[in-house]
Amino acid sequence: MDTGNDSILEAFLYETNGLLEQLDSIVLAAEQEDTFSDEDINTIFRIMHTIKGSAAMMEFNSLMTIAHRAEDMFAIIREKSISVVPEALRPELFDLLFQTIDFFRSQMEQIENGQPLTQNIDSLQQKINSFIEQISPNASPDKSASSGASQGAVSSEPGFPYCLQVFFDEGCGMENLRALMLVTSIQEICGESDFSFEPADVEHNSATAAQIAESGFLLCFRNQTDRDNAIHAVTGAGAVRTYQAIDQPAPAPAPAPAPTPAAVAAAPVPAAQPVSAAAETPQIEKAPPAAPVPAAAAKTEGVSHHKESLISVNLSKLDHLAAVVGEIVITESMITSSPDLKGLKLDAFTKSTRQLRKLTDELQDVSMSLRMVPVSGTFQKMNRIVRDMCKKLNKQARLTLVGEDTEVDKTIVDSIGDPIMHIVRNSMDHGIECTAEERIAAGKDPVGEIILSARHTGSEVIIEVKDDGQGVNYEKTLNKAIRQGLASPDREYSHKDILNFLLAPGFSTNTEVTEFSGRGVGMDVVKKNVEDIGGTVTISSEPGKGMTTTLKIPLTMAIMNGMEVSVGPSTFTIPIHNIRQSFKVTSADLTHDAAGGELFKRMGSFYPVIRMNELYQIEGGRSNIEDGILIWLEAGESSYCLFVDELLGEQQVVVKPLPAYLNSFNIKQRGIAGCTILGDGNISIILDVGNFYLSALEQTGGI
Known part of the structure; x- marks a missing residue:
């Protein structure tokens, strides 16, 4: 669909995605309370009205139609209050709204990817129509206040009060013969005497084709059951664009009074017909602008708030x-x-x-x-993941969010959404016990808990996903790693080594494939995505108590604080957050392992010493340990000491990516993260402390 203006399409996508985020939050909160407040109902009505109008303007008809029907549904709820929906029907209402949100999101993705929209919306549309009938059996869910003007008044023979008005695809041709085929199909279901149709002479009068194309084909039934059965024939027929279920009222002795504005606002409009601006009622026209309204800012009575001026920037x-x-x-x-x-x-x-x-x-x-943007948007999406998986896996669990206001670079926030989703799904599928009885037997709360938290620590943000489930079965995990050739049966592995198998590509502890796991895709994707933005992933677990996955991610990838060091004629930059301490040492301070490697003892532990001039084969570097300086570095699970010539000083540097053609030389795997330009115009290589250590171990035969 060519909108003729990319900026309009971008505005539509931005606005609609924002509204869907707001809608998702409202419905999730309402489901927990098992009710909607009046404020929620009004907000949902306005959101649907806005999406309907925007989609109609963009000519996205499937979006407009579903938004229109959802708006009609909430027009009834708004007019009669939430009490019109019995408590027994509220789970169905919540599920229906989540299905609607998912439909909208799938269509947004297709628009963003330049793909055509889904045109087959009959199933979702019928679910909404059916729910409207359940909460308002005496009102016609598809009946429009303006239908008489656009399609002619609908009337039926006495004794046939339950009607269907069917509209065929525009320009399909031979509408009268299509109507005849539909009549034949319905006769097999209902019998000839239990329904009537208008126009009646569709078999021999080709002039009825134009009438059907303009006003639709009317089918009327003696009882509602026959009409419901006939809907299956209608939805299965070819070239049917849409249909409307209409209940005819009993004849009145006098004309009914003109509808009030409120009644007109609540009256639905034909699903396939965009509503013109002139047809809008005063009540609908008073809807607020389309910009998303934060739910927390809704209560304003008697309180004066400072109005922020916000602007969206690409x-x-x-x-x-x-x-x-x-x-x-x-x-x-x-x-x-x-x-x-x-x-x-x-x-x-x-x-x-x-x-x-x-x-x-x-x-x-x-x-x-x-x-810098808060991680709250990404965190809030996980509520929906937990909610849906609880229903599909028949588990009981809640998600607790901590530190939602923690701010991170926008690029990084966009990059951590998928990793966090994988970890939360993993906790739900593998961590939380299958039944409440299992948890009670283990002395736990029958409702499992997943804690998603974020906090700042200097130049990085720590994100943790912690569950109180069954934890990792070390024996089972090791046996699976041995079967997959990732581990040797003749070697002993620590718990830390076994947990690292969970991050290996293709590894899964599930014995069968489900929609959530079992394909070996998940935690390895988490590791790769996090490392791509300069972060690290670690896992800890206690059997029977739960599991914690920790992501350490830099706050920003553009500018960082670094320590400049020299090795011979070369200058390198080490991220400050990777440096623990630096020392001047002597040969007596070093010990050697059986392979001749140098070790430095600090705080009761031994750390390997890596000489940078030897690893990178830099000529002119200092070789005597007394002449240089030792820097104690940490990155994730890696901790070691780096020997360099001297420290040149701390400096805030601008991270520059290396040329793309260098990727073929595995530069990142050799411990190089990028480069920066120094004040004197020279280039300094920025070290990737974690990969640098792995590269050193590989070259020295340590792994």
Whole structure:
């Protein structure tokens, strides 16, 4: 579908996705309370009205139709209050709304990917129609206040009050013969005497084709059961665009009074027909703008709130801003570190450069803060995952969110959604016990708990997914690893080694494939995605108590604090958050293992010493341990000491990616994360501390 304007389509996608997030939160909260507040009902009605109008403007008819029917449903609930929905029907209402949300989201994904929209919406539309009939049996769910103007008044013969008005695809042709085929199908279901149809002469009068194309084909039945059975024939017939179930009222002695605005607002409109602006009622026109309204900000009576001014900005513009700021930082360093200024006494210049440095630091902070967003959006989506899996797996569990306001770079937030989803699903499927009886027997609360938390620790954010389930069965996991060739039956493995098998590609402890697990795809994807953004994944577990998966992720990937070190003529940058301590040592402080490797003892533990000049074969580096400096580094489960020539000082650096063609040389696996440009114009390689250690072990035969 060519909208003719990409910016309009982007605005539609942004607005609708925001509304769906809001809608999902409202329905999840309402399901826990088993009811909707008046405020919730009004908000859902407005959301559906907005989606309907926006979809109609974009000519996304399937979206518009479903939103329209959902709006009709909540128009009835809004008019009569939630009491119109019996408590026994409320689970069905919640499920129906979640199905509607999922339908909208699937259509949003298809639009974003340039794929055609789903046109077969009969099943979902019929579910909504059926629910409308259940909560308002005396009102026609598909009857429109404007149907008489657009399609002609609907009338039936006495004794046939239950009607179906069928509309065929526009331009399909031979509508009268299609109607005759439909009549034949229904005769086999209901018999000839139990229904009538209009126009009646569809077999011999071809002129009825134009009438049917304009006003539809009317089928009327003696009882509601026959009509319900006939719906199956209608939905199975070819070229049927839509249908409307209409209950004819008993004849009235006098014309009914004109409908009030409220009644008109509650009257549904034909599902396949967009509503013109002129047809909108005053009550509907008063709906607020389409911008999403935070649920927490709804109660405003008697309270004065500060109104924030917000603006949506394309992420690519923020990326460009960050790049420009990075270039400014580099240029400022090049000017202040220029060799032409060495030895000159320039008091005024020095004072100005200090002020310039202060301003560039502030500019960096501001540009980075623009990209920082809370993880609450990603966290809230997990509520839906837990809710759906509880129903499908017949388990009882709740999700507890901690630290939702923790802010992370937008690019990183977008990257951690899938990993967190995999971990939560893993906790639900593998962790939480199958039955409440199992948990009670283990002395636990019958309702399992999954805690999803986030917190800052300096330059990184720690995200944990912790469950109180059955934990990892170490023996079962090791046996599965041996069968898959990941482990040797002749070797002993620590619990930490066994847990690492869970992160191996293709590994799964499930014996059969389900819709949630068993294919060996999950935790290895988590590990890869997290490592791609410079993070690490660790797992801990206590049998019978539960399992915790921890993600350590950098706050931002654009600018970082680093320690500059020299090795011979080369300069390297080590991320500050990976550095624990640095030492000046002597040969006596080192011990050697059986293979001749150097070890440094610190705080009761021995750590391997890696000489950077030997690993990277750098000529000119210092070889005597007394002449250089030892840096104690940590990354995830890796902890070791790196020997370098000297520390040059801490500096905030702009991370630059390496050229793509270098990927063929496995640069990242060799411990290189990127590069940065120093103040003197030289390039400094940024170390990937975790992969650097693995590369060293591989080259020295440690693994």
